Amino acid sequence: MTSxxxxxxxxxxxxxxxxxxxxxxxxxxxxxxxxxLPAFVREGVSEPVPISxxxxxxxHTRDTLRKAAVEAVSAGVSGIMLFGVxxxxxxxxxxxxxxxPDGILQQALRDVRAEVGDDLVVMSDLCLDEYTDHGHCGVLxxxxxxxxxxxxxxxxxxxQVQADAGAHVVGPxxxxxxxxxxxxxxxDTIGKEDVAVLxxxxxxxxxxxxxxxxxxxxxxxxxxxxxxxxxxxxxxxxRELALxxxxxxxxxxxxxxxxxxxxxxxxxxxxxxxxxxxxxSGEYAMVEAAAEKGWIDRDAAILxxxxxxxxxxxxxxxxxxxxxxAQKLAGRG
Ligand code: PBG
Numbered sequence: 001m002t003s004x005x006x007x008x009x010x011x012x013x014x015x016x017x018x019x020x021x022x023x024x025x026x027x028x029x030x031x032x033x034x035x036x037l038p039a040f041v042r043e044g045v046s047e048p049v050p051i052s053x054x055x056x057x058x059x060h061t062r063d064t065l066r067k068a069a070v071e072a073v074s075a076g077v078s079g080i081m082l083f084g085v086x087x088x089x090x091x092x093x094x095x096x097x098x099x100x101p102d103g104i105l106q107q108a109l110r111d112v113r114a115e116v117g118d119d120l121v122v123m124s125d126l127c128l129d130e131y132t133d134h135g136h137c138g139v140l141x142x143x144x145x146x147x148x149x150x151x152x153x154x155x156x157x158x159x160q161v162q163a164d165a166g167a168h169v170v171g172p173x174x175x176x177x178x179x180x181x182x183x184x185x186x187x188d189t190i191g192k193e194d195v196a197v198l199x200x201x202x203x204x205x206x207x208x209x210x211x212x213x214x215x216x217x218x219x220x221x222x223x224x225x226x227x228x229x230x231x232x233x234x235x236x237x238x239r240e241l242a243l244x245x246x247x248x249x250x251x252x253x254x255x256x257x258x259x260x261x262x263x264x265x266x267x268x269x270x271x272x273x274x275x276x277x278x279x280x281s282g283e284y285a286m287v288e289a290a291a292e293k294g295w296i297d298r299d300a301a302i303l304x305x306x307x308x309x310x311x312x313x314x315x316x317x318x319x320x321x322x323x324x325x326a327q328k329l330a331g332r333g
Contacts, residue, residue, distance in 0.1 A: 028311040043277045092251045136224070137174035199253065204228060254314070287302060
């Protein structure tokens with residue numbers, strides 16, 4: 001056998017020998033402060049309602065939502081993103097419940113602010129799909145198409161009632177053209193210059209939103225392909241990004257996260273505003289389902305997905321595991 005002397009001369013394995021060594025050279029560190037908890041609050045229920053496609057996630061009552069917010073603060077989570085689930089009878093074509101100052105999301109915003117004050121960044125989903133009877137993110141024209149500019153008027157009003165109810169940040173997720181600029185104007189007009197806009201800048205039309213539709217009780221007619229992006233595209237994302245920044249986005253988001261890490265990396269490279277990624281319902285459900293079957297190590301898989309999203313360039317991660325993951329991370333440095 002040939003002798004290679006000191007071959008191989010370079011041995012990357014030296015830096016993987018012990019947990020302390022691996023920790024020291026780790027290039028990416030997850031911190032509870034990076035995490036944001038998306039949470040659902042349902043009108044008119046006295047007990048939390050489990051979401052079958054998202055084991056471990058519930059539609060909160062107003063009361064259990066306050067508790068979840070307190071728990072998130074204790075775990076060191078940075079923010080909470082609230083979604084309202086109105087009573088079915090209150091859904092209509094215009095999504096009126098979304099702009100009712102006493103609508104469920106607005107009540108929840110006031111509740112959570114009263115409970116946690118400024119200890120948690122309180123964010124609200126700014127979209128009509130939770131409130132419309134047809135399930136679309138906007139209002140429809142006579143031909144049944146989502147009417148961009150008419151929807152913008154609804155979004156402007158939503159931004160104002162959400163800010164009035166106490167949102168620190170609004171998160172427009174409807175993918176209408178011009179939504180960031182209109183919302184920024186609407187907020188400034190009522191003296192809410194301090195309310196920030198987290199733009200769902202790059203939002204793909206994804207099969208992985210499936211479980212979310214159950215979470216918000218949405219019965220979508222048709223699909224969202226005329227407003228959400230085609231999974232085949234990435235240059236289009238950079239165009240959306242430029243527009244949102246120009247219109248005044250304070251932070252930008254890529255969604256979903258896992259199947260779009262290349263997009264996330266491109267976006268993170270291109271901007272100097274904070275970048276968020278949303279690990280969505282289907283990403284959550286896949287890990288939970290495989291773990292339940294005993295096919296993967298749940299805890300390791302959760303942290304691996306989050307680390308991957310962080311490594312690709314997200315500063316903040318919206319994840320249904322936020323509180324649990326923050327608890328796991330506590331003390332790990
Ligand atoms: C729209 C919205 C959706 C999600 C967040 N905001 C659904 C959609 O666009 O179809 C999905 C979140 C998830 O799947 O976890 N209001």
